[in-house]
Amino acid sequence: QPSVAIIGAGQAGLQVAVSLREQHYEGRIALIGDEPHVPYARPPLSKAYLLGEAGDLALRPQTYFAQHRIDLIAGKRAVAIDRTRRMVGLDDESVIEYDHLVLATGARNRSLPIPGVELGNVFLLRTLDEAALLRERMAAAKNVVVIGAGFIGLEFAATATKLGANVTVLDVADRPMARALSKTMSAVFTREHEKTGVRLMFNTQAMRLLGEQCVTAVETVDGKILPADLVLIGIGVIPNVEVAATCNLTVENGIVVDEFLQTSDPHISSIGDVAAFSNRHLGGGRVRLESVQNASDQARCVAARIMGQPDAYDAVPWFWSTQGSLKLQMAGLPSSGCEEVVRGDPNASKCSVFLFRDGKLACVETHNRPADHMLARRLLAERAALTPDQAADPTFDLKSLLP
Ligand code: FAD
Known part of the structure; x- marks a missing residue:
């Protein structure tokens, strides 16, 4: 058989x-x-x-x-x-x-090679068993430090804020989700997280975690001591x-x-x-x-x-990340050097960023604009000839480029 x-x-x-x-x-x-x-x-x-x-x-x-x-x-x-x-x-x-x-x-998850990561209440988050223990410990957590402002770090930061904790997120990069997101969309998410009370610290790193049995603070490379009764490390996989x-x-x-x-x-x-x-x-x-x-x-x-039906893998990549009430969706894949074109008002509660590589649409990031996301997936799959000027023009009908 x-x-x-x-x-x-x-x-x-x-x-x-x-x-x-x-x-x-x-x-x-x-x-x-x-x-x-x-x-x-x-x-x-x-x-x-x-x-x-x-x-x-x-x-x-x-x-x-x-x-x-x-x-x-x-x-x-x-x-x-x-x-x-x-x-x-x-x-x-x-x-x-x-x-x-x-x-x-x-x-x-990638572990962080600094002293103190073995202390109690220091978490990585990948598995159900890790999440179950984390959920239990969150009940008593007042000060939470998140190391890494990537998707998981920020999703967790929003959740911990909702649960009533004081949350600080720190990252070695100069903006959130820096490896995956345009500067414009990073700025939108910085502003929106700060509005809910999350404290974001960039261009810095955790140097060691302090505490006896359980973590009590995070010391940064620039000498700051951040009180913490729970730490989540989200620095990639x-x-x-x-x-x-x-x-x-x-x-x-x-x-x-x-x-x-x-x-x-x-x-x-x-x-x-x-x-x-x-x-x-x-x-x-x-x-x-x-x-x-x-x-x-x-x-x-x-x-x-x-089953005998070989086909090259050709799907348009797409992704979502829900961070509290913020909804980020991405279609396509950005790369460095893309031209950023904003559709909608980045200062409002929803907007999209269209990214062009060598004049061709490569990626669309949307914040609270699910219709743009669905259209973007089709535009990318059809290799529609959208120009940066058309993307920037809010009156231009994106659907008109689809068959
Ligand atoms: P996994 O789901 O990791 O499954 C691999 C399994 O293989 C694991 O159970 C592992 O233990 C097991 N395994 C490894 N080696 C062996 C071995 N030698 N023998 C037996 N078993 C083995 N994606 C989104 O699109 N949107 C989201 O909002 C989103 N949120 C996420 C939030 C969290 C907290 C996490 C952790 C991930 C999130 N993701 C999200 C990512 C998404 O869950 C992963 O991309 C997806 O699970 C990948 O599936 P996979 O089967 O490749 O790997």
Whole structure:
């Protein structure tokens, strides 16, 4: 009987199994995950879950797996791949055979190499178990310091503010979400977070965390002591490539795949946060994308190939980040040197920024303008010939460029 093994039971890994069954794949499916849970949604972990407002995070109920003959092996880690015999070895010494293997191992948080990170109430946020402990400790937290003004840091900062804490966010960069966002949109989010009472400190770094057992303060490189009874570190992730590296697949800031999401071994694909790929929307280079859209769409692409319908992965990347009442949506991918064109009033409660690379639309960031976001996805997919002048003109009908 044919069989597919999937390492990593997160957003991407689960979707491969679901899509295969939807397309009537008859073989065996093993879904191997090292977390002791059914696959769950991570986005609420920094938002509704901490507020106690998230429902069930499971992406499918426990019963789904038996009903669809998906062998969910939860709480076990894949430690070796034998590419010649097409077998995966698990940490309990059991072995899973495959005809096709999908590596969907995701990423883990980067740790901060400074003294004091081992103190109590210092958190990273990636897993449900981390979020559960964080939620418990948030109840008593008065002063919260967030290290890293990226998406997760700012989502958490907004949540902690809502829960009544005094929140300070610090970052080595000179603006929030600096690696991903235009200067105009960074300025919008700086202003809006400050309005809700979040204190933002840029061009600075945490030098050490102070405290005996639990953290009591953060000392910055410029000598400031910020009182803190809880610290969240959100300084980015590193891809979980170890199991791929043990069997000599090409690894370079992620597991390298071609336009079909196939690794250097035709029997092995890789998808989601761990996969390094390129396509026409990404401006030439190879990237890893960390988003639900990318994980899900790549999974569908690989499932279709396993079912005999190979297609290059060509989806327009899109992403959202909810930071309190602020809604950021992005379509496409920015790169440095893009021309920024603002649509709407950046001083108002909603606006969009259109980014052009070599005169062509590359990315659209929207704040509270969901209609622009939906249109942007279509404009990018159709490679519509929007000019910067048209984008800047609020009377220009963007729809007129669509077929
Ligand atoms: P993961 O979901 O990380 O799944 C990988 C799984 O594989 C993990 O369970 C891991 O433990 C397991 N694993 C790794 N190695 C092994 C091994 N050797 N053996 C067995 N199992 C292994 N995205 C958005 O688009 N919008 C958002 O608002 C948003 N918010 C987020 C908020 C938080 C707090 C976090 C953490 C992420 C957020 N994301 C958001 C990102 C999104 O959740 C990820 O892009 C998505 O989960 C990636 O899916 P994945 O399957 O590639 O990886």
